[in-house]
Each structure stands twice: as structure tokens, then as C-alpha cells.
Amino acid sequence: MTMSLPIPLFDAMLRGMVLALLALLAALLGRDRPALPAARAAAALAAGLAVQVASSMPWFEQSAPRLWQAPLVGIAVGNAALLWIFVQALFDDGFAFRPVHALAWAAASGLGTLNCAVLAHSGSAVAPFTTALQRVLPGLFAVLTMIAAAKGWRGDLIEGRRRLRAFIVIAGVAYTLLQLAARLASPDGRLSDAGATLDTALLLCIVAPLACSMLRMTATELFPSARAMAPPEPGPLPAPPPPPSHTAADATPARPETPPPTPSPAEALAAGNGQANAADAAEQALVDALLRLMADEQAYRSEQLSVASLAARLAVPEYRLRRAINQRLGYRNFSAFVNGFRLREAQAALSDPARRALPVLTIALEAGFQSIGPFNRAFKAATGATPSEYRRQKLADS
Template identity: 40%
Template sequence: MTLAATELAFRAASVALLLVLAASLVSDFRNVLAARLGAAFALGSAAHAASYSVDVTSRIPLQHAPLIALSTGTIVVFWLFTRSLFDDEFRLRWWHGWVWALVTAFSFAGCVWIAPSGHVRFSVTVVNLIVLGFIALAVGEMIASWPADLVERRRHVRVFIVCVTALYGGLNAVLQIVVAGHHVGDVAETINAGVLACTVAAIVYAMMRVDGADLFPAAAEPAPPIVFSQPAADDAADQKLIDALMRLMADERIYRQENITIGVLAGRLKIPEYRLRRLINQRLGYRNFNVFLNNHRIEEAKAALADPAQAEVPVITIAMDAGFQSLGPFNRAFKAVTGVTPTEYRRLKVNAA
């Protein structure tokens, strides 16, 4: 088999796997934002597999420009996919679409105007620096959000998906910047296509090993009610730990501490971190540690907002006292739980009194 045929086979395999993955996500989880973004990322990656070339030395065929532009814009989708993957409460904003459109438009302009006018290296460098920037944002999101994940079955899979994608994308971006304007040969193109096929296969395999309902919850679940005593099936030790945890929450209000982590909480209970994750997830019904904390904070805030004696206390003071660091996250979390803003909640309680 010639190098050209081998490269084509690798590209075809990548495209086929990505299209199957996209179809599966849309079919099984069409109502879940993370799955829809995952499907969009898979489709954009298929465009990358079909059009990507390390060798950028001359005018790009016009018919390839839309695919290349779509491929470049996929890095924005990757960033959004990472955010939705690690934050069950993430929602798309109007400006996300503008960011994607601007990146895609610049890549298209690079293909049809900037590079053909003699500025190949400039065009390739800027596009790939954009790619590296969004990869850095995605990795930063993963690092910041991963510790709060309480679902053990999906924690490592999600990190694997992001890390493998970021590693492949980052290395390719650096490589293309280094060799821009120089011929690299068919061997390099074939190796790159092979690495992409292996990367796609590894990600698909990793996703198959975890229950889709864990990776992509079928629906946004409301925060579970705070439970101060929950029957343990046959495990008195677990029940004792749950009681101790709830005492920390109710009596010491440890959720008020700045930058409280699950590691700190596990240390206070003198148990391994993985065990506390399992207890909060399987016994109390939470999928995310921050949601667990915020539910307690919101319960305190609700009591304060409904208290006539605190009618003149500013909402931001109540939020900060409960452990929130700023007003914006408090308002969003409060409305997600109660369906109304803190100010509306206070007014309703006053009218009902």
C-alpha cells in the first residue's frame, strides 16, 4: 500500500468514527447540551480529519477553505464542550457564537486572502496561536473543575478525553507553526493521519467504557434536598460519617469557609477523599461538590431573606455571609434552585407574611 493510500485510509477511518460518534450522541442525548456540543465537536473534527495538512506552503484550493475554516472553528467548540463536560450547569451565551464565527471567519480569510497574498507564515502562525489559546482555556477549565466532580465513573474518562485532544491539537499547532512555508513530505502527513486515527479511536473507546448517563446526564437534576439524617442500608460506618458531615454543615457551617475543597472536608472527617466523594454522590445524591456546598449556602440565604429582622440587609451581604464570593454566581445558583432571584424571593416572603 502506498503512503497516499495509507494516509487516505487513516483519514477515512477517523471521519467514519467521528460521524458515528456524533450520530450516537445526537440520537441518545439530543436534549443534553454537553452531548450536543460533543456531537458538534465530532463533526468539526471530521472536517479536520478530511482537510488538515501539516504542509502549508502555497495557495490552498478554494474548495478546501470552508472545511479548513470549520476545522479551525472547532477549537472554540472544544473549549465550550470542555466547559459543559465539567460543569453540568453551563449554558451557552450569545457571544459564544460570535467567538466561533470570528475564529472561523479569520481562518477562512487566511485561506483565501492572507496566505495567497504571500503571508503564509503569518496566517498559519496566528491561526495556530488562536488554537493554542483555546486549548489552554480548555485545560484550565478542566484543572479548575475536575476536583469538584463526585461521579467516580466519569472523572478519569473526562480528563482523558480533554488531555488527549489537547495534546494532539497542541502538538499539531506547534508543528504547523514551526514548519509553515516548508515542505514536510508524504511520510509526515501519513504519520499525522495515523496519530489522529489512533487518537479518535482511543477517545471513542474511552467513552464506550463509561455509562452514557454518567457522562451526559439525561436531564438537569434539581439539587437534592439537604438531608441531616439518612438511613444507611447496611453500613453503620457510612451513616456515622454522613451524620458527622451534616454536623459540620449545620453546626459549624463549614461551607462558609473561603475556597473550601473536598480535600479539606475529607481531612476534617479523617477519611480518604475518594470515600467522601462516594458518600456525597451515592448517599446524598449530588454529582458535583460545588452544588453540594451551594445548596447549603442557598438554604442559609433563603432563611435570611425571609427573616423580617434582616429586611434591610443588602442581598450581597447575605450572599457573602453564606459563603459566596460574589453576587453573580449567587444570583445564578439561587435562581437555579428556587426559580426566582433573591430579590424576588424576599419580596414574595414579605408579601406572604
């Protein structure tokens, strides 16, 4: 009895599981925000990977006519570009599709199709160059994907999304490079039966944790809500809470002589609610201290401001500060939170007749922006007008 039968069955089982998880991911990302770029990019990537998984079966690669395989190979090559686009759309709340994204996918898939259909075995002088380029493209897009996932990681205020970034950087890029190395080691660029099964198993090991991670995250963690897409400016600062008063009796509480009685279920529930209320009050106190630090001491003006530096000044762990800014103030990334204060100062300066002659660049630098370009873009995104237009409008009304 040979072992040839279980291997194809095992391969088919793995491919079926990958296809089911890809369908689940596409449905998950399109469930709540179907119009968002991330959901559309996810649907495209899931469809492309499904084609890749189905068309890379060894028997199909070995028996199907080359012209049949050509468009499927093109889709598989284009998946590297789709992964890059998807990662940008998922982690950049302000992402919008641009012509360069369509061009990148069309160039990658077109090259794969052309090589498979025409150039691969034509003996053409350009065939070695186009084949080498096709094999380099996945590595190039892997680097771009890693950059897109790592960009903004420090300022990301959503813990689940921060972990997702790290997983995609490590697992996604490693899979792309391992697949590239395996195909480069093959004389004709095809995987052996065992290699194809291993490739599918590796893809399953990536898609399954990704699906589980996204299932645990809420829709507002994955996608920006309408409020997060246009976050409010920091509101008026609350009055500082009065300092607690301590007495000698408070400092040295009497020790009970007998162990306390076991609480009843109702008492345990009340105690749990009390702990939750205490945690809620602690988080609000942190937010109050943060807003005072930003407004009274104008911490937002510092060019080196970061979550780490603010957390150190407030003497709290970074994760607590990120959670407070995200859950209490509604911001998904740190730069949007800081720019809210900077833009509020700039708007006040541009509306002040006494500062009419002050250059816009000076106002931007005083508010904490490091150059005029980012200031102009952030200002127009927040107000719908350039700083100069905003100033003319405000001073004309005064």
C-alpha cells in the same frame, strides 16, 4: 519493489478508523440527551474533525484547487474553537450556548477560509499578519480548552469525568500544539506525506481512548439528569445511629481449632450479599456523619471548605466522600452540594421578620458566600427570584 504503496494504504486505514470512531462518539453523546449542548457540540466537533481528516490527505492538498480547499481549511481551523466549546459543554452542567461561541467559531473558520482562498499567495501586505494569526489561533484555543477542562476539576464528584478532564487537557492540547509546530515547520504550511500519516495516527490515539472512556461511563455520568440539573436542598437530618455495644467476648473472639469448611456456592453468595450490605451501611453512615457535620457544626460557612478538608474531618479518603455525595445525594459537583446548605440558611434568614433590617450582603456572608455576586446568581438559579424579591414575597405573606 518500492514502499510507496503501503504508506497510502496505511494512511487510508488510519483515516477510516478515525472517521468511524468520530461517528461512534457523536452517536454516543447524542444517544440519551440529544437536546443537551454537549451532545450538539460533540456532533459539530465530530463533523468538523471528519472534514479535517478527509481533506488533509496529502494528495488532496497537493492537487485540489485552492478554492475547493478554502472552506475545508476554514472548517479545520474552526475545530480548535469547537473543541473549546465542546469541553465547556461536557464539563459544565449549567453550560448554555452564547453568541461568543458562534462568534469564536465563525472568526476562526472565516480567517482560515479567507487566507486559503484569497490572501495566502496574493502578495498582500496583510497576508503575513493574517497567516500568523491563523497559526496562533489553535494555540490560543488550546490554552482556553485546558482552562475549561481544569476548571472545577477539584469539585467534580464523578470519578470517570475527573479522569476524562485530565486526558483531554494532556492529550488534546498536546495534539493541537504538535500539529501547529509541524505546520509552522513547513514552508507552505502543509504536512508531508509521512507527517500527514503521523498526524492521523496521533488523532487516532486520542479519539480511541476517548471513545472507550465514554463507552464505559453511564449516561448519567456523562450528562446531568433532570434531578441533577435542579438538585434538591438538603433534607432533614437523620437521627444519629446508636453507638455499637462491645463486650469482652466481642473483643476477644475464640479462635477455631480447625480450619473453617469451604463454603458452598449458596453460602458464598450469601456472604457476598452480606459484604455488599455492610458496604452499603458504611456509605450511609458516612452520609449521615457528613450531613451532621454540615448542619450541626455549619461546616458550609467556611470559606476554605473543600472535598479534601471535609474528608480529613471525616477521616475518609476523598474518593469515598465524592462518591457518597454523588451517588447518595445526587450532586455532580461539590459547590452545588455546599450551596444547597448556604441557600437554605439564606432563605430562612430572608423569611424571618425579626431579621428584616439585616442587609442581604450580611446574610450572604454569614451563610458562607464570599461576595454578593455569586450569592445573587446562585439564589436566583435556585428560587427564580432575587434575594430582595424573595424577602418581599415571604415577609408580605407573614
